[in-house]
Amino acid sequence: MSGKLSVVGIGPGAQGWVTPEATAAIAEAEDIYGYGNYLERVSLSPRQRTHKSDNREELDRARAALARAAEGARVVVVSSGDPGVFAMAAAIFEAIEAGPQDWRRLDVEILPGLSAMQAAAARLGAPLGHDFCAISLSDNLKPWTIIAQRLEAAVEGDFVIALYNPASRARPDRIHDAFALLKARKAPETPVAFARAVGRVDEAITLTTLGQADPGLADMATLVIVGSSKTRLVERGDARPWMLTPRAYGGGA
Amino acid sequence: MSGKLSVVGIGPGAQGWVTPEATAAIAEAEDIYGYGNYLERVSLSPRQRTHKSDNREELDRARAALARAAEGARVVVVSSGDPGVFAMAAAIFEAIEAGPQDWRRLDVEILPGLSAMQAAAARLGAPLGHDFCAISLSDNLKPWTIIAQRLEAAVEGDFVIALYNPASRARPDRIHDAFALLKARKAPETPVAFARAVGRVDEAITLTTLGQADPGLADMATLVIVGSSKTRLVERGDARPWMLTPRAYGGGA
Numbered sequence: 001m002s003g004k005l006s007v008v009g010i011g012p013g014a015q016g017w018v019t020p021e022a023t024a025a026i027a028e029a030e031d032i033y034g035y036g037n038y039l040e041r042v043s044l045s046p047r048q049r050t051h052k053s054d055n056r057e058e059l060d061r062a063r064a065a066l067a068r069a070a071e072g073a074r075v076v077v078v079s080s081g082d083p084g085v086f087a088m089a090a091a092i093f094e095a096i097e098a099g100p101q102d103w104r105r106l107d108v109e110i111l112p113g114l115s116a117m118q119a120a121a122a123r124l125g126a127p128l129g130h131d132f133c134a135i136s137l138s139d140n141l142k143p144w145t146i147i148a149q150r151l152e153a154a155v156e157g158d159f160v161i162a163l164y165n166p167a168s169r170a171r172p173d174r175i176h177d178a179f180a181l182l183k184a185r186k187a188p189e190t191p192v193a194f195a196r197a198v199g200r201v202d203e204a205i206t207l208t209t210l211g212q213a214d215p216g217l218a219d220m221a222t223l224v225i226v227g228s229s230k231t232r233l234v235e236r237g238d239a240r241p242w243m244l245t246p247r248a249y250g251g252g253a
Numbered sequence: 254m255s256g257k258l259s260v261v262g263i264g265p266g267a268q269g270w271v272t273p274e275a276t277a278a279i280a281e282a283e284d285i286y287g288y289g290n291y292l293e294r295v296s297l298s299p300r301q302r303t304h305k306s307d308n309r310e311e312l313d314r315a316r317a318a319l320a321r322a323a324e325g326a327r328v329v330v331v332s333s334g335d336p337g338v339f340a341m342a343a344a345i346f347e348a349i350e351a352g353p354q355d356w357r358r359l360d361v362e363i364l365p366g367l368s369a370m371q372a373a374a375a376r377l378g379a380p381l382g383h384d385f386c387a388i389s390l391s392d393n394l395k396p397w398t399i400i401a402q403r404l405e406a407a408v409e410g411d412f413v414i415a416l417y418n419p420a421s422r423a424r425p426d427r428i429h430d431a432f433a434l435l436k437a438r439k440a441p442e443t444p445v446a447f448a449r450a451v452g453r454v455d456e457a458i459t460l461t462t463l464g465q466a467d468p469g470l471a472d473m474a475t476l477v478i479v480g481s482s483k484t485r486l487v488e489r490g491d492a493r494p495w496m497l498t499p500r501a502y503g504g505g506a
Contacts, residue, residue, distance in 0.1 A: 016274030017365070021267070058500075082367075084374040086500075090382025093497040097487045104489040110375040112270070114335075114365050121337040122363040129343025130395075131403055133386035133412055141501035142383075146411075150384055153410025157403040159386055234350045236357040244346040247311075247339075248394035 003069035005106055006076050007083040007092055009113020010041060014199030017114050018042075025111055026076055033065040034078035042078060058088060062095035066103050082115040086136045086164050116223040117162040120195030123205055125234065125242030127193065127225050130249060131159055137174045138165025138220075144177065151178060155185045160245050161226040166218035175224070179215040182226060186210055191227040191243050194218055207233075207240055256322035258359055259329050260336040260345055262366020263294060267452030270367050271295075278364055279329055286318040287331035295331060311341060315348035319356050335368040339389045339417050369476040370415040373448030376458055378487065378495030380446065380478050383502060384412055390427045391418025391473075397430065404431060408438045413498050414479040419471035428477070432468040435479060439463055444480040444496050447471055460486075460493055 006025045011017035026032065026042050036052040044050060053061045061077065069075040079088040089110050096103045121128045133154050137147060154161045161182075166175040188211025196204040196219065206217055210226065218224055230249060233241035259278045264270035279285065279295050289305040297303060306314045314330065322328040332341040342363050349356045374381045386407050390400060407414045414435075419428040441464025449457040449472065459470055463479065471477055483502060486494035 011272075014274070016277070017272050019264075019270050019272060019367070021269030024269070082371050084371060084379055084381050086382070089374075089379035090497060090500045093379050093382075093487050093495050094499050096489075096495070097497070104487070108495075110379070112367050112371040112375040114272070114367065115371070118335050118337060118365040118368070121342075122365040125363070126337055126342035126346050128337050129339070129346075131386065131388045133384065133407075133410075135384045143502070146502050150410040150412065153406045153412070154386075156409065157386075157406025158399075159403065159406070234346050234357070236349075242346050242349070242361075244343060244350070246347055247343045249396070249399050 003072045003106065004074050005065055005069040005092070005108045006111055007079060007088050007109070008076050008111045009079050009082045009087070010038065011114040012081055012116045012119040012199050013197060017119070017199060019111070019113065022111050022113060026078070028074060029076035030073045031068050031075045032078060033061050033075065038078045038080050058091040059095060062088065062091040063099065066092070066095055066099060066106065069106050070103060079113070082113045083110055084112060085115040085134065116164065116198065117225065119198040120193065120223045120225060123195060123198055124193050124207065124225065125244050127227060127231060127243040127245055128160055128162070129245040129247055130228065130230065132162060133159040134162045134164060136164040137178060138168035138171060144174070147174070147178070148181060151181050152185070155182065158228045160228045160231060163224040163226070165220065166222055166224050167220055175215045175218050179213060183210055187229065190229070191231050191233055193225045193243055194222050195225065196222045198223070205240070207243060256325045256359065257327050258318055258322040258345070258361045259364055260332060260341050260362070261329050261364045262332050262335045262340070263291065264367040265334055265369045265372040265452045266450060270372070270452060272364070272366065275364050275366060279331070281327060282329035283326045284321050284328045285331060286314050286328065288333070291331045291333050311344040312348060315341065315344040316352065319345070319348055319352060319359065322359050323356060332366070335366045336363055337365060338368040338387065369417065369451065370478065372451040373446065373476045373478060376448060376451055377446050377460065377478065378497050380480060380484060380496040380498050381413055381415070382498040382500055383481065383483065385415060386412040387415045387417060389417040390431060391421035391424060397427070400427070400431070401434060404434050405438070408435065411481045413481045413484060416477040416479070418473070419475055419477050420473055428468040428471050432466060436463055440482065443482070444484050444486060446478045446496055447475050448478065449475045451476070458493070460496060
Protein backbone atom coordinates (compact mmCIF):
# COMPACT_ATOMS: atom_id res chain seq x y z
CA MET A 1 0.00 0.00 0.00
CA SER A 2 2.85 2.39 -0.79
CA GLY A 3 1.26 3.52 -4.04
CA LYS A 4 0.04 6.99 -4.76
CA LEU A 5 -2.63 8.41 -7.05
CA SER A 6 -2.35 11.99 -8.31
CA VAL A 7 -5.20 13.47 -10.32
CA VAL A 8 -3.42 16.10 -12.37
CA GLY A 9 -5.01 19.06 -14.15
CA ILE A 10 -3.14 20.18 -17.25
CA GLY A 11 -5.32 23.19 -18.00
CA PRO A 12 -7.35 23.99 -21.09
CA GLY A 13 -4.62 23.63 -23.72
CA ALA A 14 -1.66 26.00 -23.74
CA GLN A 15 1.66 24.60 -22.50
CA GLY A 16 2.32 27.81 -20.57
CA TRP A 17 -0.72 27.06 -18.40
CA VAL A 18 0.52 23.71 -17.05
CA THR A 19 1.65 24.30 -13.46
CA PRO A 20 5.14 23.23 -12.34
CA GLU A 21 3.43 20.99 -9.77
CA ALA A 22 1.53 19.16 -12.52
CA THR A 23 4.64 18.80 -14.69
CA ALA A 24 6.61 17.34 -11.77
CA ALA A 25 3.87 14.86 -10.86
CA ILE A 26 3.64 13.60 -14.45
CA ALA A 27 7.42 13.21 -14.66
CA GLU A 28 7.48 11.06 -11.49
CA ALA A 29 4.60 8.76 -12.47
CA GLU A 30 5.04 5.12 -13.39
CA ASP A 31 1.54 4.69 -14.82
CA ILE A 32 -0.42 7.43 -16.54
CA TYR A 33 -4.14 7.19 -17.24
CA GLY A 34 -6.19 9.55 -19.36
CA TYR A 35 -8.28 10.31 -22.37
CA GLY A 36 -6.12 9.77 -25.46
CA ASN A 37 -6.20 13.41 -26.58
CA TYR A 38 -5.00 14.61 -23.17
CA LEU A 39 -2.10 12.15 -23.04
CA GLU A 40 -0.85 13.55 -26.34
CA ARG A 41 -0.42 16.92 -24.63
CA VAL A 42 2.06 15.75 -21.98
CA SER A 43 5.74 14.81 -22.24
CA LEU A 44 6.35 11.17 -21.37
CA SER A 45 9.41 8.97 -21.17
CA PRO A 46 9.59 5.43 -22.60
CA ARG A 47 9.74 3.92 -19.08
CA GLN A 48 6.26 5.28 -18.29
CA ARG A 49 3.24 3.09 -18.97
CA THR A 50 0.30 4.90 -20.55
CA HIS A 51 -3.31 3.74 -20.36
CA LYS A 52 -5.49 5.54 -22.86
CA SER A 53 -9.24 5.46 -22.63
CA ASP A 54 -12.32 6.96 -24.18
CA ASN A 55 -13.43 10.31 -22.77
CA ARG A 56 -16.78 8.90 -21.65
CA GLU A 57 -15.36 6.09 -19.53
CA GLU A 58 -14.51 8.19 -16.49
CA LEU A 59 -15.54 5.72 -13.82
CA ASP A 60 -13.78 2.78 -15.49
CA ARG A 61 -10.63 4.88 -15.78
CA ALA A 62 -10.88 5.88 -12.12
CA ARG A 63 -11.23 2.25 -11.01
CA ALA A 64 -8.31 1.08 -13.11
CA ALA A 65 -6.06 3.85 -11.80
CA LEU A 66 -7.03 3.15 -8.18
CA ALA A 67 -6.43 -0.58 -8.58
CA ARG A 68 -2.96 0.13 -9.99
CA ALA A 69 -2.13 2.50 -7.13
CA ALA A 70 -3.32 -0.15 -4.66
CA GLU A 71 -0.70 -2.46 -6.19
CA GLY A 72 1.95 0.04 -5.09
CA ALA A 73 2.52 2.05 -8.26
CA ARG A 74 2.90 5.82 -8.56
CA VAL A 75 -0.12 6.63 -10.72
CA VAL A 76 -1.21 9.82 -12.44
CA VAL A 77 -4.63 10.43 -13.93
CA VAL A 78 -4.38 13.29 -16.40
CA SER A 79 -7.39 15.60 -16.62
CA SER A 80 -7.96 18.51 -18.96
CA GLY A 81 -8.70 21.80 -17.25
CA ASP A 82 -9.10 21.50 -13.49
CA PRO A 83 -9.82 17.94 -12.33
CA GLY A 84 -12.08 19.44 -9.66
CA VAL A 85 -14.38 21.23 -12.12
CA PHE A 86 -16.59 18.86 -14.13
CA ALA A 87 -13.66 16.48 -14.51
CA MET A 88 -11.92 13.44 -13.04
CA ALA A 89 -11.70 14.26 -9.31
CA ALA A 90 -15.36 13.47 -8.59
CA ALA A 91 -15.15 10.19 -10.53
CA ILE A 92 -12.14 9.13 -8.43
CA PHE A 93 -13.91 9.70 -5.12
CA GLU A 94 -17.09 8.04 -6.38
CA ALA A 95 -14.99 5.01 -7.28
CA ILE A 96 -13.31 5.04 -3.86
CA GLU A 97 -16.71 5.25 -2.18
CA ALA A 98 -18.04 2.23 -4.08
CA GLY A 99 -14.78 0.26 -4.13
CA PRO A 100 -12.83 -2.01 -1.80
CA GLN A 101 -12.29 -0.69 1.71
CA ASP A 102 -8.50 -0.45 1.29
CA TRP A 103 -8.83 2.17 -1.47
CA ARG A 104 -9.85 4.61 1.27
CA ARG A 105 -6.37 4.34 2.77
CA LEU A 106 -4.61 5.16 -0.51
CA ASP A 107 -2.53 8.32 -0.79
CA VAL A 108 -4.70 10.36 -3.19
CA GLU A 109 -3.99 13.96 -4.18
CA ILE A 110 -5.74 16.39 -6.51
CA LEU A 111 -3.48 18.85 -8.35
CA PRO A 112 -5.57 21.76 -9.60
CA GLY A 113 -5.32 23.23 -13.09
CA LEU A 114 -6.79 26.20 -14.91
CA SER A 115 -10.36 25.56 -15.98
CA ALA A 116 -11.84 26.48 -19.37
CA MET A 117 -13.88 29.40 -18.02
CA GLN A 118 -10.71 31.05 -16.73
CA ALA A 119 -8.95 30.77 -20.07
CA ALA A 120 -12.02 32.09 -21.85
CA ALA A 121 -12.42 34.93 -19.37
CA ALA A 122 -8.78 35.94 -19.77
CA ARG A 123 -9.15 36.28 -23.54
CA LEU A 124 -12.43 38.18 -23.25
CA GLY A 125 -11.42 40.73 -20.60
CA ALA A 126 -13.10 40.38 -17.20
CA PRO A 127 -16.49 38.72 -17.70
CA LEU A 128 -16.19 36.86 -14.36
CA GLY A 129 -15.31 40.02 -12.44
CA HIS A 130 -18.39 39.65 -10.24
CA ASP A 131 -20.42 36.73 -8.83
CA PHE A 132 -20.82 33.87 -11.29
CA CYS A 133 -21.92 30.26 -11.59
CA ALA A 134 -20.78 27.29 -13.63
CA ILE A 135 -23.29 24.82 -15.07
CA SER A 136 -22.52 21.72 -17.11
CA LEU A 137 -25.00 20.86 -19.83
CA SER A 138 -23.54 17.72 -21.22
CA ASP A 139 -23.44 14.77 -18.97
CA ASN A 140 -25.93 11.99 -19.10
CA LEU A 141 -26.23 11.99 -15.34
CA LYS A 142 -28.43 15.05 -14.90
CA PRO A 143 -32.06 15.45 -15.97
CA TRP A 144 -33.09 18.54 -17.93
CA THR A 145 -35.42 19.64 -15.12
CA ILE A 146 -32.40 20.16 -12.85
CA ILE A 147 -30.55 22.12 -15.51
CA ALA A 148 -33.60 24.28 -16.14
CA GLN A 149 -34.04 24.90 -12.40
CA ARG A 150 -30.40 25.96 -12.13
CA LEU A 151 -30.55 28.23 -15.15
CA GLU A 152 -33.67 29.88 -13.72
CA ALA A 153 -31.96 30.32 -10.35
CA ALA A 154 -28.90 31.76 -12.08
CA VAL A 155 -31.11 34.33 -13.81
CA GLU A 156 -32.93 35.06 -10.56
CA GLY A 157 -29.61 35.70 -8.80
CA ASP A 158 -28.31 37.68 -11.80
CA PHE A 159 -25.13 35.62 -11.90
CA VAL A 160 -22.77 35.61 -14.83
CA ILE A 161 -23.21 32.07 -16.23
CA ALA A 162 -20.44 29.83 -17.56
CA LEU A 163 -21.86 26.90 -19.53
CA TYR A 164 -19.60 23.85 -19.76
CA ASN A 165 -20.00 20.98 -22.23
CA PRO A 166 -22.70 22.79 -24.18
CA ALA A 167 -23.01 20.27 -27.01
CA SER A 168 -22.47 16.65 -26.18
CA ARG A 169 -23.14 13.99 -28.77
CA ALA A 170 -25.72 12.43 -26.48
CA ARG A 171 -27.55 15.72 -25.85
CA PRO A 172 -27.09 18.02 -28.86
CA ASP A 173 -30.30 19.96 -28.18
CA ARG A 174 -29.55 21.05 -24.64
CA ILE A 175 -27.71 24.21 -25.64
CA HIS A 176 -30.69 25.24 -27.78
CA ASP A 177 -33.07 24.58 -24.89
CA ALA A 178 -30.79 26.48 -22.52
CA PHE A 179 -30.64 29.51 -24.82
CA ALA A 180 -34.42 29.45 -25.30
CA LEU A 181 -34.82 29.58 -21.52
CA LEU A 182 -32.27 32.38 -21.12
CA LYS A 183 -33.67 34.44 -24.04
CA ALA A 184 -37.12 34.32 -22.45
CA ARG A 185 -35.78 35.67 -19.15
CA LYS A 186 -32.84 38.00 -19.82
CA ALA A 187 -32.38 41.20 -21.85
CA PRO A 188 -31.55 40.58 -25.53
CA GLU A 189 -28.55 42.94 -25.32
CA THR A 190 -26.86 40.77 -22.64
CA PRO A 191 -23.30 40.07 -23.84
CA VAL A 192 -22.62 36.44 -24.69
CA ALA A 193 -19.31 34.82 -25.67
CA PHE A 194 -18.53 31.52 -27.32
CA ALA A 195 -14.92 30.60 -26.54
CA ARG A 196 -13.71 27.57 -28.42
CA ALA A 197 -10.49 25.63 -27.73
CA VAL A 198 -8.83 28.56 -25.92
CA GLY A 199 -5.06 28.09 -25.78
CA ARG A 200 -4.99 25.63 -28.66
CA VAL A 201 -4.18 26.20 -32.32
CA ASP A 202 -7.84 26.19 -33.34
CA GLU A 203 -8.86 28.79 -30.74
CA ALA A 204 -11.89 30.82 -31.86
CA ILE A 205 -13.84 33.44 -29.95
CA THR A 206 -17.20 34.93 -30.86
CA LEU A 207 -18.59 37.84 -28.90
CA THR A 208 -22.27 38.58 -29.47
CA THR A 209 -25.50 39.27 -27.58
CA LEU A 210 -28.14 36.96 -26.20
CA GLY A 211 -30.63 38.25 -28.77
CA GLN A 212 -28.30 37.52 -31.68
CA ALA A 213 -26.52 34.43 -30.36
CA ASP A 214 -26.61 31.27 -32.44
CA PRO A 215 -26.37 28.35 -29.98
CA GLY A 216 -25.29 26.18 -32.91
CA LEU A 217 -21.86 27.86 -32.61
CA ALA A 218 -21.16 25.76 -29.52
CA ASP A 219 -19.43 22.44 -30.03
CA MET A 220 -17.89 20.07 -27.49
CA ALA A 221 -14.76 22.24 -27.20
CA THR A 222 -16.69 25.45 -26.49
CA LEU A 223 -17.19 27.30 -23.24
CA VAL A 224 -20.11 29.75 -23.26
CA ILE A 225 -20.26 32.81 -21.01
CA VAL A 226 -23.56 34.67 -20.58
CA GLY A 227 -23.33 38.04 -18.85
CA SER A 228 -25.26 39.35 -15.86
CA SER A 229 -27.44 42.46 -16.14
CA LYS A 230 -24.30 44.51 -15.36
CA THR A 231 -21.98 42.92 -17.92
CA ARG A 232 -21.02 45.38 -20.65
CA LEU A 233 -18.56 45.96 -23.47
CA VAL A 234 -15.54 48.28 -23.49
CA GLU A 235 -14.96 49.29 -27.11
CA ARG A 236 -11.41 49.49 -28.44
CA GLY A 237 -11.50 50.60 -32.05
CA ASP A 238 -11.22 47.83 -34.60
CA ALA A 239 -10.34 45.12 -32.09
CA ARG A 240 -12.94 42.95 -30.40
CA PRO A 241 -14.38 44.87 -27.41
CA TRP A 242 -13.47 43.78 -23.90
CA MET A 243 -16.24 41.99 -21.98
CA LEU A 244 -16.49 43.45 -18.47
CA THR A 245 -18.56 42.58 -15.44
CA PRO A 246 -17.66 45.44 -13.12
CA ARG A 247 -16.85 45.01 -9.44
CA ALA A 248 -19.64 47.35 -8.41
CA TYR A 249 -23.28 46.37 -8.38
CA GLY A 250 -25.94 48.99 -8.06
CA GLY A 251 -25.07 52.57 -7.27
CA GLY A 252 -21.36 52.15 -6.44
CA ALA A 253 -18.55 53.61 -8.53
CA MET B 254 2.35 53.53 -27.62
CA SER B 255 4.54 50.41 -27.71
CA GLY B 256 3.91 49.59 -24.06
CA LYS B 257 2.17 46.52 -22.81
CA LEU B 258 0.16 45.74 -19.70
CA SER B 259 -0.08 42.17 -18.43
CA VAL B 260 -2.36 41.37 -15.51
CA VAL B 261 -0.75 38.29 -14.07
CA GLY B 262 -2.34 35.75 -11.73
CA ILE B 263 0.12 34.05 -9.37
CA GLY B 264 -2.39 31.67 -7.80
CA PRO B 265 -3.38 31.29 -4.16
CA GLY B 266 0.07 30.81 -2.65
CA ALA B 267 2.16 27.76 -3.51
CA GLN B 268 5.10 28.32 -5.86
CA GLY B 269 4.23 25.14 -7.75
CA TRP B 270 0.94 26.72 -8.81
CA VAL B 271 2.46 29.72 -10.63
CA THR B 272 2.12 29.02 -14.37
CA PRO B 273 5.18 29.21 -16.65
CA GLU B 274 3.33 31.93 -18.59
CA ALA B 275 3.02 34.04 -15.44
CA THR B 276 6.65 33.51 -14.47
CA ALA B 277 7.84 34.55 -17.95
CA ALA B 278 5.68 37.68 -17.99
CA ILE B 279 6.99 38.79 -14.60
CA ALA B 280 10.60 38.20 -15.70
CA GLU B 281 10.13 40.40 -18.78
CA ALA B 282 8.45 43.31 -17.01
CA GLU B 283 10.09 46.69 -16.46
CA ASP B 284 7.50 47.92 -13.97
CA ILE B 285 5.61 45.70 -11.56
CA TYR B 286 2.53 46.85 -9.65
CA GLY B 287 0.78 45.01 -6.88
CA TYR B 288 -0.27 44.68 -3.30
CA GLY B 289 2.86 44.49 -1.14
CA ASN B 290 2.22 40.94 0.11
CA TYR B 291 1.85 39.65 -3.45
CA LEU B 292 5.06 41.29 -4.67
CA GLU B 293 6.94 39.47 -1.91
CA ARG B 294 5.89 36.18 -3.50
CA VAL B 295 7.56 36.79 -6.90
CA SER B 296 11.23 36.75 -7.94
CA LEU B 297 12.42 40.15 -9.11
CA SER B 298 15.68 41.51 -10.44
CA PRO B 299 17.23 44.83 -9.33
CA ARG B 300 16.56 46.40 -12.76
CA GLN B 301 12.80 46.00 -12.26
CA ARG B 302 10.85 48.85 -10.71
CA THR B 303 8.26 47.79 -8.15
CA HIS B 304 5.22 49.84 -7.17
CA LYS B 305 3.64 48.53 -4.00
CA SER B 306 0.20 49.59 -2.95
CA ASP B 307 -2.47 48.85 -0.40
CA ASN B 308 -4.80 45.97 -1.20
CA ARG B 309 -7.86 48.22 -1.20
CA GLU B 310 -6.56 50.68 -3.78
CA GLU B 311 -7.38 48.57 -6.83
CA LEU B 312 -8.58 51.35 -9.11
CA ASP B 313 -5.66 53.66 -8.28
CA ARG B 314 -3.23 50.82 -8.96
CA ALA B 315 -4.96 50.07 -12.26
CA ARG B 316 -4.72 53.72 -13.37
CA ALA B 317 -1.06 54.00 -12.42
CA ALA B 318 -0.18 50.82 -14.29
CA LEU B 319 -2.10 51.91 -17.40
CA ALA B 320 -0.46 55.32 -17.40
CA ARG B 321 2.99 53.70 -17.22
CA ALA B 322 2.15 51.30 -20.07
CA ALA B 323 0.92 54.27 -22.11
CA GLU B 324 4.41 55.78 -21.67
CA GLY B 325 5.79 52.73 -23.46
CA ALA B 326 6.86 50.50 -20.59
CA ARG B 327 6.33 46.76 -20.25
CA VAL B 328 4.12 46.65 -17.18
CA VAL B 329 2.89 43.78 -15.04
CA VAL B 330 0.14 44.00 -12.45
CA VAL B 331 0.46 41.06 -10.08
CA SER B 332 -2.77 39.59 -8.76
CA SER B 333 -3.24 36.83 -6.22
CA GLY B 334 -5.34 33.91 -7.44
CA ASP B 335 -6.89 34.47 -10.85
CA PRO B 336 -7.03 38.15 -11.86
CA GLY B 337 -10.36 37.40 -13.55
CA VAL B 338 -12.07 36.14 -10.37
CA PHE B 339 -12.78 38.91 -7.84
CA ALA B 340 -9.39 40.44 -8.58
CA MET B 341 -7.52 43.00 -10.70
CA ALA B 342 -8.81 42.31 -14.24
CA ALA B 343 -12.16 44.05 -13.73
CA ALA B 344 -10.47 47.06 -12.12
CA ILE B 345 -8.17 47.41 -15.15
CA PHE B 346 -11.03 47.48 -17.65
CA GLU B 347 -13.07 49.84 -15.46
CA ALA B 348 -10.07 52.18 -15.47
CA ILE B 349 -9.72 51.87 -19.25
CA GLU B 350 -13.42 52.61 -19.69
CA ALA B 351 -13.21 55.80 -17.58
CA GLY B 352 -9.72 56.83 -18.72
CA PRO B 353 -8.18 58.66 -21.69
CA GLN B 354 -9.20 57.39 -25.10
CA ASP B 355 -5.69 56.17 -25.97
CA TRP B 356 -5.73 53.61 -23.14
CA ARG B 357 -8.22 51.62 -25.25
CA ARG B 358 -5.49 51.05 -27.85
CA LEU B 359 -3.01 49.65 -25.32
CA ASP B 360 -1.84 46.07 -25.61
CA VAL B 361 -3.52 44.55 -22.54
CA GLU B 362 -3.47 40.86 -21.67
CA ILE B 363 -4.88 38.87 -18.78
CA LEU B 364 -2.85 35.82 -17.70
CA PRO B 365 -5.08 33.49 -15.70
CA GLY B 366 -4.05 31.84 -12.42
CA LEU B 367 -5.51 29.28 -10.08
CA SER B 368 -8.23 30.76 -7.90
CA ALA B 369 -8.67 30.10 -4.17
CA MET B 370 -11.72 27.86 -4.61
CA GLN B 371 -9.71 25.52 -6.82
CA ALA B 372 -6.91 25.18 -4.30
CA ALA B 373 -9.44 24.62 -1.52
CA ALA B 374 -11.37 22.08 -3.59
CA ALA B 375 -8.19 20.15 -4.40
CA ARG B 376 -7.34 19.77 -0.71
CA LEU B 377 -10.90 18.78 0.20
CA GLY B 378 -11.53 16.16 -2.51
CA ALA B 379 -14.10 17.10 -5.15
CA PRO B 380 -16.60 19.54 -3.62
CA LEU B 381 -16.96 21.41 -6.96
CA GLY B 382 -17.63 18.23 -8.91
CA HIS B 383 -21.06 19.47 -9.96
CA ASP B 384 -22.63 22.87 -10.72
CA PHE B 385 -21.42 25.63 -8.41
CA CYS B 386 -21.39 29.37 -7.91
CA ALA B 387 -18.90 31.86 -6.53
CA ILE B 388 -20.06 34.81 -4.44
CA SER B 389 -17.89 37.54 -2.92
CA LEU B 390 -19.01 38.88 0.43
CA SER B 391 -16.40 41.48 1.13
CA ASP B 392 -16.32 44.40 -1.18
CA ASN B 393 -17.85 47.71 -0.36
CA LEU B 394 -19.37 47.93 -3.79
CA LYS B 395 -22.27 45.56 -3.34
CA PRO B 396 -25.31 46.06 -1.10
CA TRP B 397 -26.36 43.25 1.23
CA THR B 398 -29.72 42.94 -0.57
CA ILE B 399 -27.88 41.75 -3.68
CA ILE B 400 -25.80 39.26 -1.72
CA ALA B 401 -28.92 37.94 0.01
CA GLN B 402 -30.72 37.61 -3.33
CA ARG B 403 -27.79 35.67 -4.75
CA LEU B 404 -27.50 33.37 -1.76
CA GLU B 405 -31.22 32.65 -2.00
CA ALA B 406 -30.92 31.94 -5.71
CA ALA B 407 -27.93 29.68 -5.04
CA VAL B 408 -30.01 27.69 -2.56
CA GLU B 409 -32.95 27.61 -4.99
CA GLY B 410 -30.70 26.21 -7.72
CA ASP B 411 -29.01 23.83 -5.25
CA PHE B 412 -25.56 25.01 -6.32
CA VAL B 413 -22.44 24.29 -4.35
CA ILE B 414 -21.47 27.74 -3.05
CA ALA B 415 -17.93 29.15 -2.84
CA LEU B 416 -17.81 32.24 -0.64
CA TYR B 417 -14.90 34.61 -1.30
CA ASN B 418 -13.70 37.38 1.02
CA PRO B 419 -15.93 36.23 3.85
CA ALA B 420 -14.63 38.60 6.49
CA SER B 421 -13.49 41.98 5.35
CA ARG B 422 -12.53 44.61 7.86
CA ALA B 423 -15.26 46.87 6.51
CA ARG B 424 -17.97 44.20 6.70
CA PRO B 425 -17.11 41.73 9.49
CA ASP B 426 -20.76 40.72 10.01
CA ARG B 427 -21.55 39.62 6.49
CA ILE B 428 -20.36 36.06 6.95
CA HIS B 429 -22.60 35.73 10.00
CA ASP B 430 -25.56 37.11 8.07
CA ALA B 431 -24.78 34.79 5.16
CA PHE B 432 -24.65 31.74 7.41
CA ALA B 433 -27.89 32.72 9.14
CA LEU B 434 -29.57 32.88 5.73
CA LEU B 435 -28.12 29.54 4.63
CA LYS B 436 -28.91 27.80 7.92
CA ALA B 437 -32.55 28.85 7.59
CA ARG B 438 -32.81 27.35 4.10
CA LYS B 439 -30.51 24.32 3.86
CA ALA B 440 -30.23 21.02 5.74
CA PRO B 441 -28.07 21.23 8.90
CA GLU B 442 -26.04 18.19 7.77
CA THR B 443 -24.85 19.99 4.60
CA PRO B 444 -21.04 19.70 4.50
CA VAL B 445 -19.21 23.01 4.91
CA ALA B 446 -15.48 23.68 4.64
CA PHE B 447 -13.35 26.60 5.78
CA ALA B 448 -10.11 26.59 3.80
CA ARG B 449 -7.59 29.12 5.02
CA ALA B 450 -4.40 30.18 3.20
CA VAL B 451 -4.27 27.02 1.07
CA GLY B 452 -0.79 26.51 -0.37
CA ARG B 453 0.88 28.74 2.22
CA VAL B 454 2.70 27.81 5.41
CA ASP B 455 -0.26 28.71 7.58
CA GLU B 456 -2.73 26.58 5.62
CA ALA B 457 -5.61 25.34 7.78
CA ILE B 458 -8.70 23.40 6.76
CA THR B 459 -11.81 22.78 8.82
CA LEU B 460 -14.50 20.43 7.58
CA THR B 461 -17.83 20.64 9.38
CA THR B 462 -21.56 20.87 8.73
CA LEU B 463 -23.84 23.84 8.22
CA GLY B 464 -25.57 23.12 11.52
CA GLN B 465 -22.29 23.10 13.44
CA ALA B 466 -20.34 25.68 11.46
CA ASP B 467 -18.90 28.66 13.30
CA PRO B 468 -18.75 31.54 10.79
CA GLY B 469 -16.23 33.21 13.07
CA LEU B 470 -13.65 30.74 11.71
CA ALA B 471 -13.52 32.73 8.48
CA ASP B 472 -10.94 35.47 8.23
CA MET B 473 -9.77 37.47 5.22
CA ALA B 474 -7.59 34.59 3.97
CA THR B 475 -10.40 32.02 4.12
CA LEU B 476 -12.43 30.51 1.30
CA VAL B 477 -15.69 28.87 2.40
CA ILE B 478 -17.38 26.06 0.49
CA VAL B 479 -20.97 25.13 1.28
CA GLY B 480 -22.23 21.89 -0.26
CA SER B 481 -25.31 21.26 -2.38
CA SER B 482 -27.99 18.80 -1.24
CA LYS B 483 -25.93 16.06 -2.93
CA THR B 484 -22.55 16.89 -1.37
CA ARG B 485 -21.40 14.14 0.98
CA LEU B 486 -18.37 12.82 2.83
CA VAL B 487 -16.23 9.82 1.93
CA GLU B 488 -14.76 8.52 5.17
CA ARG B 489 -11.13 7.36 5.25
CA GLY B 490 -10.29 6.13 8.72
CA ASP B 491 -8.46 8.62 10.89
CA ALA B 492 -7.82 11.12 8.12
CA ARG B 493 -10.18 13.98 7.31
CA PRO B 494 -12.98 12.63 5.09
CA TRP B 495 -13.07 13.60 1.43
CA MET B 496 -15.77 16.12 0.46
CA LEU B 497 -17.53 14.94 -2.68
CA THR B 498 -20.20 16.45 -4.88
CA PRO B 499 -20.89 13.56 -7.24
CA ARG B 500 -21.30 13.94 -10.99
CA ALA B 501 -24.75 12.43 -10.95
CA TYR B 502 -27.84 14.29 -9.80
CA GLY B 503 -31.05 12.43 -9.09
CA GLY B 504 -31.49 8.87 -10.20
CA GLY B 505 -28.29 8.51 -12.28
CA ALA B 506 -25.43 6.15 -11.45
